[in-house]
Amino acid sequence: MESQELIVRIDFVDRPGLGYDIFQRFETHNTDKIGMEVTHGHQMMIKFRCSNQEESETLIQDLLTVQGVVSVKLANYMPYEKREQELKTILDLVSEGIIAINTNHKVTHINEVAARIFYTTPEKALNQDAEFLFEANAPIFETLKTGIPYSLKERKIRRNQRLIHFLTSGVPILNKRGQIIGGVMTIKDFRQVEELLSKVERKPQSITFDNIIYESRRMRDLIETAKTVARGTSTILLRGESGTGKELFAKAIHAESPRSQQAFIPINCAALPDTLLESELFGYEEGAFTGATKGGKKGLFEQAHGGTLFLDEIGDITPQVQVRLLRVLQEGTVRRIGSSKEIPVDVRIIAATHRNLEALIDEDQFREDLYYRLNVIPLHIPSLRERPEDIPLIAQTLTRKIAKKLDKSEVYLTKESTDLLMAQKWPGNVRQLENLLERIINLNSSSEIKPSSFYEWADLAPAVPITKPESTAHQLIVPITEPWPPLKEIVAQVEREVLLKVLAKHPSSRKAGKILGVSNTTILNKMNSYGLGKIDEPEG
Structure with missing residues (x-):
């Protein structure tokens, strides 16, 4: 018959020789002791191996005869096993991978997340050489030598034609005397990092309008306008080609706004299928669909409450999502998938697109009413x-x-x-x-x-300077001093300068009129009006 492992909990009143007498009972019954732990001062837990239930009951009855023993009961766990199970449960609940190693480079602890990242199992990895997982130059080995922790080091390992890309941080484990007895490292799958970065940025934005590089008057005017509208709450639509910096502008607008200390949440609407985009934007209730997270999930509108939601590539959302988005913008409430409850949200929307929304409306691919809701303050970012x-x-x-x-x-x-x-x-x-x-x-x-x-x-075309023939280039110098005169006076000064230049080469009202596309009478009247005197007209 196969032997079984059992645990007894012995409550006792302490006296000299009690432990020896208890161990003697185990020897008398030829019972193998596997482990022992004293807890709470007056409680002893012993794990042992026996052949059958009758043998264990006989041993327990014998233990009760020992002087000082108050009670003997079977237990489910040794205290250290319970602590290890609790630790394993905690480690498996965290989202990061966690691995502990000793000074001999043996893996002593590894949670499920770390095992998945390294394409192994906790059972295979435990007590293995750590080089089996990380390779010989892993930074945790340097920490074991020096005791110096490290933070967020990027690593790439290729194993069995698979690339393992992760961020790792590590600290040494010290005993009471300050000696290094091991090390613990955290592992974050780089795909998880990218996912987090693409979803929520909770900290105040480091991107401001100072991060936008420009010298042109056009960009200066645009940024001044953007700073002005940033202080309000109206929806902003950023237009511009791909690569012009629409998300940079969105972050700068958020940083300039009264919501700058609240969440800025960007989402690329073109990067997700419509079903996933819906669940990300609006959230869902538990059981709303197969695979829904237990307890449901907040959507990005709820997560951005009080802050800014940046909807990049808004021109690529499907009609179904357009209808739901329009409703949120009109009502200021959001309804999770699978729920009838309306949740109020205070979110500023900044949308962006490189597409021609007006053409999409003509093709019935984009709702006109949603367009007007988004296009409250349009800002065009020049190429x-x-x-x-x-x-x-x-x-x-x-x-x-x-x-x-x-x-x-x-x-x-x-x-x-x-x-x-x-x-x-x-x-x-x-x-x-x-x-x-x-x-x-x-x-x-x-x-x-x-x-x-x-x-x-690179496939670049050589720079060809563009010049105009001197004969076709005309420069007009019209001095204007502040304060600005009325536009009518500025136009008159320009006309006077043009007449002077044309008449200097063609001293005939007929020739000047022909060049400027007006009658000779108009030329004569203008000359009289601007005090330019008279010219001798050729006969005939």
């Missing part, structure tokens, strides 16, 4: 083609940033290179420019980036 004077400053700033990231010093663009960049069309705008510069800086061995590098490693 790089519309503000080429910003390109040199943006390019030099990005070059410094990329060089620092790649640990390269003193990398700069020559004037010829910035001229070349200004001549390009940039369909991908700032995002395309940044990606191209990172490629060039990676491949360029010199600190100076010349046009030849762009011709070699």
Whole structure:
């Protein structure tokens, strides 16, 4: 018959030799003791192995005859087993992977999350060499030597044709004398990190309008307008091509607003299928659909209460989601999937799109009523083609940033290179420019980036300076002093300057009228009005 493991709890009154007498009973019955622990001062737990129930009952009756023993009862767990089970439950409930190792590099604890990340099981990993999981150069091994903790180190490991990409932090385990007896590391799957970053940014935004790089008058005017509207609560629609920085503007507007200390939650509407987008935006009740989280889930509207919700690529949402979104904007309440309860929400909406919403309305792909709800304050972010004077400053700033990231010093663009960049069309705008510069800086061995590098490693058209023939270029100088005169006076001054220049070359009202597309009588009347005197008209 197979032996069984049992645990007895012995309550006792302490006396000299009590422990010896208890152990003697186990020896008398030839019962193997597996473990023992004294708890609460007057309670002893002993785990033992016996052949059958009759043998265990005989042992318990014998233990009751020991002087000082008050009671003997069977128990389910040894105290240390209960503590380990509680610890395992806690570790398996946290969202991060947790692994503990000893000074011999053996895995002593690993939770389910860490096991999944490393494509193993806790049973396989326990008591294995830690190099089996992390490889020999893992930062936790340095912590075991030095006692110095580390934080958020990015690691990539390839095992069995699988890439394991994660962030890790580690601390040493010290005994009471301050000696290192092990180490604990936390593991966060990088996909989980990206998911969190794409959903909620709870901290006050570090992105402000100071982070937007520009030199052009057009961008300066746009930012001044954006700062003004940021102080209100109206819905803002950011229009512009891909890569122009719509999310950057959304974050800056939030940072400038009275809601800056509340949540800023961005979501890319084009990145999710409509069913998932609905559940993310509006939340759901428990049991609303197969796979719904127990207890239900708050949607992003509820999470953004008091703050800002940024709906990127709003032009890509389906008609079904458009109807639900319109209702939230009209009523100021949200209804979770599977619920009839209306939940009030105070959320400022900033939407963005690179698509032509007006054309989508004509094609019945976008609701006109939703368009008017979103288009309360439209802001158009110009493309790089519309503000080429910003390109040199943006390019030099990005070059410094990329060089620092790649640990390269003193990398700069020559004037010829910035001229070349200004001549390009940039369909991908700032995002395309940044990606191209990172490629060039990676491949360029010199600190100076010349046009030849762009011709070699990028498909850029040579810069061709555009000049106009001198004979067709006319400059008018019209001095205007503040305060500004009425527009009528400014127009009159321009007309006077034009007449002077034309008549200087063509001293005939008929010729001047023909060039300017008016009658000679109009020319004569204007000359009289502006006090330009008379001209000798040729006969005939």
